Amino acid sequence: MVGRLILVLGDQLSDDLSALAEGDQATDTVVMAEVHAETDYVPHHPRKIAFLFAAMRKHAARLRDAGWTVRYTVLDDPENTHSIPGELLRAAEATGAEEVIATEPGEFRLISALEDAPLPVHLFPDTRFLASHAEFEAWAKDRKELRMEWFYRDMRRKTGLMMDGDNPAGGKWNYDHDNRKPPAKGLNPIGPLRHTPDEITEEVIELVRTRFGNRYGALDDFWFATDRDGALAALDHFIDHGLPLYGDYQDAMVADQPFLYHAILSVYINAGLLGWREVCEAAEQAWKDDHVPINAAEGFIRQIIGWREYIRGIYFREGPDYTTRNELAHTRDLPEFYWTADTDMRCMAQAIGTTLAEAYAHHIQRLMVTGNFALLAGLDPHQVHEWYLVVYADAYEWVEAPNVIGMSQWADGGVVGSKPYVSGGNYINKMSDYCKECAYSVSKKTGDGACPFNLLYWHFMDRHRDRFENNPRMAQMYATWDRMDADRRATVIADGDAILARLDAGDRV
Ligand code: FAD
Ligand code: DLZ
Numbered sequence: 001m002v003g004r005l006i007l008v009l010g011d012q013l014s015d016d017l018s019a020l021a022e023g024d025q026a027t028d029t030v031v032m033a034e035v036h037a038e039t040d041y042v043p044h045h046p047r048k049i050a051f052l053f054a055a056m057r058k059h060a061a062r063l064r065d066a067g068w069t070v071r072y073t074v075l076d077d078p079e080n081t082h083s084i085p086g087e088l089l090r091a092a093e094a095t096g097a098e099e100v101i102a103t104e105p106g107e108f109r110l111i112s113a114l115e116d117a118p119l120p121v122h123l124f125p126d127t128r129f130l131a132s133h134a135e136f137e138a139w140a141k142d143r144k145e146l147r148m149e150w151f152y153r154d155m156r157r158k159t160g161l162m163m164d165g166d167n168p169a170g171g172k173w174n175y176d177h178d179n180r181k182p183p184a185k186g187l188n189p190i191g192p193l194r195h196t197p198d199e200i201t202e203e204v205i206e207l208v209r210t211r212f213g214n215r216y217g218a219l220d221d222f223w224f225a226t227d228r229d230g231a232l233a234a235l236d237h238f239i240d241h242g243l244p245l246y247g248d249y250q251d252a253m254v255a256d257q258p259f260l261y262h263a264i265l266s267v268y269i270n271a272g273l274l275g276w277r278e279v280c281e282a283a284e285q286a287w288k289d290d291h292v293p294i295n296a297a298e299g300f301i302r303q304i305i306g307w308r309e310y311i312r313g314i315y316f317r318e319g320p321d322y323t324t325r326n327e328l329a330h331t332r333d334l335p336e337f338y339w340t341a342d343t344d345m346r347c348m349a350q351a352i353g354t355t356l357a358e359a360y361a362h363h364i365q366r367l368m369v370t371g372n373f374a375l376l377a378g379l380d381p382h383q384v385h386e387w388y389l390v391v392y393a394d395a396y397e398w399v400e401a402p403n404v405i406g407m408s409q410w411a412d413g414g415v416v417g418s419k420p421y422v423s424g425g426n427y428i429n430k431m432s433d434y435c436k437e438c439a440y441s442v443s444k445k446t447g448d449g450a451c452p453f454n455l456l457y458w459h460f461m462d463r464h465r466d467r468f469e470n471n472p473r474m475a476q477m478y479a480t481w482d483r484m485d486a487d488r489r490a491t492v493i494a495d496g497d498a499i500l501a502r503l504d505a506g507d508r509v
């Protein structure tokens with residue numbers, strides 16, 4: 001009997017993949033492929049490619065050990081067609097298979113490529129997520145506003161995580177109020193678990209260095225885990241060392257300490273090396289064991305079964321045109337310093353520097369530094385979206401786009417966020433130690449050396465007044481703006497224009 005092909009993509013490295021559950025080890029062939037269509041649809045950070053290729057190669061070996069026949073195409077295979085449909089077709093010709101089973105990819109681009117493939121592809125739901133598309137749709141369909149908090153409570157009830165019968169453990173659903181501490185002096189986080197590359201990983205690093213070394217982003221000192229055991233060790237390490245202070249310092253930023261108490265697990269979870277349930281249960285157990293406070297465990301679990309699931313629900317509900325949305329009609333080109341970190345704004349230099357070095361930045365750096373600047377400066381959201389998709393090791397469109405187009409750039413007109421995430425320098429100063437050694441002065445609101453975030457904040461508010469002044473959550477800021485005397489307002493706008501003109505001219509900012 002001629003078997004079928006089972007497609008396993010680079011971010012589908014899970015034992016419990018639906019396509020594998022549908023398959024038959026006796027007759028079917030697993031197809032995995034390193035292809036340029038995936039490495040080049042945007043110029044991914046070399047670290048991200050090295051992580052995925054090493055993890056894919058090891059996962060292929062794991063599947064073989066588990067009894068599967070695996071056909072794996074390496075990047076340098078001279079016969080490589082360099083596209084997923086092309087590799088499926090080649091595998092079909094070699095095996096005689098006439099159909100493919102696959103788990104739904106996390107990107108519309110690849111879903112349509114499979115739908116258009118020259119042989120039938122049957123897609124199965126990605127059951128590695130807590131909420132199915134139908135469940136999210138049922139939750140969303142009659143609501144005026146899709147607020148994450150309500151969805152999250154349903155997910156708590158559904159999973160029973162941190163529940164006390166029908167009530168939230170500890171009496172509150174959300175302890176976010178306790179999770180906004182500015183950085184205390186002398187914080188000394190030990191950071192993520194660093195793995196020494198083994199032979200397979202070293203080989204992949206060399207391949208990536210040769211083939212993609214001219215891209216933005218560093219490859220040296222590679223330390224990501226590239227298999228399930230390593231990812232599990234990283235989870236244990238986070239629960240032991242990071243989670244106790246995770247909640248407290250979730251929003252804090254400290255120069256030259258890019259990881260603080262964050263999990264650094266999204267890279268593993270999104271590739272399939274860890275599952276949502278095991279990471280949440282580990283956090284819940286740590287709280288039950290009195291190893292971590294409730295605000296830490298609840299805060300972490302909310303990110304996974306709340307934000308992560310909600311964000312995915314939004315992507316699949318909003319559809320393939322989501323990444324083209326531009327509600328605020330922003331058109332400015334992405335400045336070169338997003339690729340070099342060469343800027344006098346210390347907060348931006350830190351966030352972008354970490355990003356280029358590690359393919360990582362934590363949430364507040366992504367949202368309130370690089371994202372905030374992009375929104376204030378009116379950067380084209382599509383270019384901003386592509387930048388985030390390129391530079392982060394955890395970026396796949398299903399998770400990156402709603403975070404960028406929606407949460408960060410408000411380009412979806414408020415589907416994700418009821419108000420834009422914008423702030424002047426004060427917020428960054430409160431939550432970080434960046435400003436004290438910055439070339440700009442955070443306390444200066446106008447004139448030479450004034451913090452660009454201060455100038456651009458009011459510029460943004462002023463130029464989008466028609467849209468936001470009736471938003472009750474923004475009314476107070478417009479009242480503050482209106483209380484400033486007219487000359488001062490004119491100076492702020494003129495100084496903001498000048499910064500934007502410098503950006504447009506490619507001058508150093
Ligand atoms: P922690 O801060 O320790 O959080 C724990 C886990 O919660 C993460 O591992 C992640 O799985 C999950 N999580 C937290 N927030 C979110 C969120 N908003 N959406 C989805 N999952 C979340 N996350 C990605 O996984 N891929 C992306 O491409 C991505 N792009 C982003 C772009 C912008 C502009 C913003 C504001 C956020 C983005 N995020 C993205 C969400 C978040 O910043 C990262 O998940 C987080 O920084 C990953 O690091 P960590 O594992 O240390 O997370
Ligand atoms: C991101 C990525 C990269 C860089 N390379 C590959 C690859 O060569 N082969 C593969 O199967 N998957 C790769 N991926 C992950 C896919 O792009 C990912 O499956 C889609 O973006 C859907 O989430």
Ligand code: SF4
Pocket residue numbers: 344345346347348424425426428429434435436438439440441442451452453
């Ligand atoms: Fe950033 Fe302004 Fe602070 Fe400088 S002064 S680090 S530009 S917020």
